[in-house]
Amino acid sequence: MAYRAQLAWKxxxxxxxxxxxxxxPVQVAELLAPEEPRGHRTKIGLRIGGAAGALTAGLFAPHTxxxxxxxxxxxxxxxxxxxxxxxxxxxxxxxVPPFEEESGRGLLRAVVVRVGHGTGELQVTWVLxxxxxxxxxxxxxxxLEAGALSVALNFHAEDGKQLAGSRLVHAGxxxxxRAEVCGQSYLVSAGAFFQTSKFGAEAxxxxxxAWAGSAPHGRLLDLYSGLGFFGLPLASRFxxxxxxxxSHAATEDGIASAAGSGVRNISxxxxxxxxxxxxxxxxxxxxTTVIADPPRSGLSAEVAEMxxxxxxxxxxxxxxxxxxxxxRDVAVLTQGGMQLEEVQPVEMFPMTKHxxxxxxxxxxxxxxxxxxxxxxx
Ligand SMILES: C[S@@+](CC[C@H](N)C(=O)[O-])C[C@H]1O[C@@H](n2cnc3c(N)ncnc32)[C@H](O)[C@@H]1O
Numbered sequence: 177m178a179y180r181a182q183l184a185w186k187x188x189x190x191x192x193x194x195x196x197x198x199x200x201p202v203q204v205a206e207l208l209a210p211e212e213p214r215g216h217r218t219k220i221g222l223r224i225g226g227a228a229g230a231l232t233a234g235l236f237a238p239h240t241x242x243x244x245x246x247x248x249x250x251x252x253x254x255x256x257x258x259x260x261x262x263x264x265x266x267x268x269x270x271x272v273p274p275f276e277e278e279s280g281r282g283l284l285r286a287v288v289v290r291v292g293h294g295t296g297e298l299q300v301t302w303v304l305x306x307x308x309x310x311x312x313x314x315x316x317x318x319x320l321e322a323g324a325l326s327v328a329l330n331f332h333a334e335d336g337k338q339l340a341g342s343r344l345v346h347a348g349x350x351x352x353x354r355a356e357v358c359g360q361s362y363l364v365s366a367g368a369f370f371q372t373s374k375f376g377a378e379a380x381x382x383x384x385x386a387w388a389g390s391a392p393h394g395r396l397l398d399l400y401s402g403l404g405f406f407g408l409p410l411a412s413r414f415x416x417x418x419x420x421x422x423s424h425a426a427t428e429d430g431i432a433s434a435a436g437s438g439v440r441n442i443s444x445x446x447x448x449x450x451x452x453x454x455x456x457x458x459x460x461x462x463x464t465t466v467i468a469d470p471p472r473s474g475l476s477a478e479v480a481e482m483x484x485x486x487x488x489x490x491x492x493x494x495x496x497x498x499x500x501x502x503x504r505d506v507a508v509l510t511q512g513g514m515q516l517e518e519v520q521p522v523e524m525f526p527m528t529k530h531x532x533x534x535x536x537x538x539x540x541x542x543x544x545x546x547x548x549x550x551x552x553x
Contacts, residue, residue: 183207183523186531190521193499194535197506204519208383210375213251213526218291219372220249220256221339224264224274224284231268233261233287241277241337251527253374256291259298259323263287266318267302275305283308284315285332286339289324292364293374294356300324301366302347303332303340316348326350328366344425352429357381360409363432367425369402376524376532377405380495383520384467385409387493387536394464397456397489399449399479403429406467406493407442414464417442420452450478457486465491474501475508484512488544492537497524502533515540 177185183206191204210216225243226232232245249257267284275282286303300319304312312329319327327348332341344367352363355370358381364370371377384406388396390413398407401419403426411417411434419442421427427446434442445452449470466489468475474496475483483492492514496502510516514537524532 179213179526182213182526183209186523187521189499190502190519190531190533193503193533194506194516194519196503198510198516199507202516202519204521207521207523207531208379209523210526213523215250215252215254216373216375216526217252218256218293218374219288219370220252220260220291221286221288222246222260222264223286223339224267226268226274228271228273229268231264231272231274231284233264236337251525253291255296256289256298259291260287260289262322263289263300263319266322267315270311270314270318272311272315280305280335283311288330288340288366290353290364290366290370292353292355293371293377295354297326297353297355298324299326299328299353299364299366301328301330301340301344303330305331305333307331312347320349324349326353326366330366352432357405358385358409361433361437362403362405362408363429363436364403365425365429368423368429369426371405371524373524376522379522380524380532380534381406381409383522383534384493384495387491387518387534388413388465388467389491390414391464391490395462397453397463397466397487399453399466399468400470401430401444401467402426402469403433404442404444406469408433408437408439411439411442415441418456418461418463419444420449420456421446422448450476453479453482453487457482463487463489465489465493467493467495469495470501472498472501474498474505477508480505480508480512484509484514488513488539490538494535494537496533496535497530499531499533502535506535509537510540513540513543514538 222233234246275285288301290299398419
C-alpha cells in the first residue's frame with residue numbers, strides 16, 4: 177500500500193475502533209505522520225543465522241524461524257542497521273557459533289542496537305542462549321571498540337520467537353545511554369522500554385504535553401510510566417508527579433533521569449499499576465491529570481474501574497497501541513463516566529499495520545452532576 181494510502185487506512189481503522197467503543201460515529205484527526213516513512217525506528221534487532229565464521233543477520237521469514245539475511249532495512253535508522261551488521265561481522269571473526277533454532281545448539285541468537293534519540297549514542301545487547309566464559313568478554317570488547325557506549329548481555333534459553341529473554345546483565349561501558357526528546361533528557365538502560373520511533377516519540381510527547389494542561393497545586397499521575405517519558409517534562413507544571421511502573425530497570429532509569437535533569441517533584445512507585453494505584457487511593461491520593469500508556473493489552477478492568485469510580489481526574493490522557501484494546505477501553509471509560517473529547521492517531525510504525533492513538537477524556541458533566549447529587553451512575 178502506498179504510504180499516503182496507509183495513513184488514510186489507519187485513520188479509518190482508528191475511527192472504526194472508537195465508533196465500536198462509543199456506539200456512535202466520531203471525528204478523528206488526520207494522523208500525525210512524518211513526510212518520509214523511512215529511517216525512524218531506533219531499536220534494531222537482528223536474528224543470527226549462518227555458521228561459525230560465516231554468520232548472517234536478518235529477520236525471520238514469515239511463519240518460520242529461518243533467518244533471511246538483510247543488508248539494509250528502510251524503516252530502521254540507517255546508521256543503527258549498519259552498526260548492527262558491523263557487529264555481526266565482528267562476532268563472525270571471533271568464531272562465535274550461531275544458535276540453531278532446530279537443534280537448540282549454538283550460542284548467538286540476536287543482536288539488538290538502540291540508537292539514542294537526538295544523541296546518536298549506541299547501546300548494544302548481545303542475545304545469547306546461555307552464559308559463555310569463552311565469548312562474553314570478546315563480544316563485549318568488540319562492541320565497545322566498534323563504538324558502542326553501553327553493552328549488555330541477554331540470556332534467552334526459551335524456545336520461542338521472542339527476540340530476547342528476560343535475564344539481562346550490564347556487561348561494559350556506561351550503564352545507560354542518553355536520549356533527548358523535545359528538549360527532555362532521558363537516561364536509558366538496555367532493559368527498559370523506550371519509544372522506538374524518532375518521529376513517533378516526538379509527536380506523542382508533544383500531543384500529551386498539549387493536552388495535559390497545568391495545575392501548579394495539582395498532581396499528575398503517570399501510569400505505566402516507563403522511565404517517566406511523559407511525567408518528567410510535565411513536572412514543572414504540577415506540584416507533584418507520581419509515576420507508576422512495574423519494570424525495575426525503567427523505574428531506576430526514571431530516578432536517574434530525574435536526578436540528571438534536576439526534576440525533584442517526581443516520585444516513582446515500582447510495581448503493578450493495579451496494586452500501586454490501589455495503595456495510592458487507600459491513602460487518600462487524588463490527581464488532577466492522569467496519563468495512562470498501558471501495554472498492548474490495554475487497561476485491566478481493575479485499573480479502569482479505579483480511574484472512573486474512584487479517581488475521576490479532570491483530564492485523562494490515554495495512549496493506546498492496539499485497536500482492539502482502544503475500542504474496549506473507550507467503551508469501559510465512557511460507560512464508567514468519562515467523556516471522550518478528542519482522538520489523535522500518531523504514525524509510530526510506518527509500513528506496518530500498527531497505529532498509536534492518543535485520546536483525551538474528561539468527566540461526563542451529566543454523570544458528574546448525578547454523582548454529586550447522590551444519584552446512581
Ligand atoms: C507502552 S510502554 C509505555 C512506557 C512509557 N509511558 C513511555 O512512553 O516510554 C508500557 C509500560 O508499562 C509497563 N507495564 C506493563 N504492564 C504493567 C502493569 N500492570 N503495571 C505497571 N506497569 C506495567 C511496561 O513495563 C512498560 O514500561
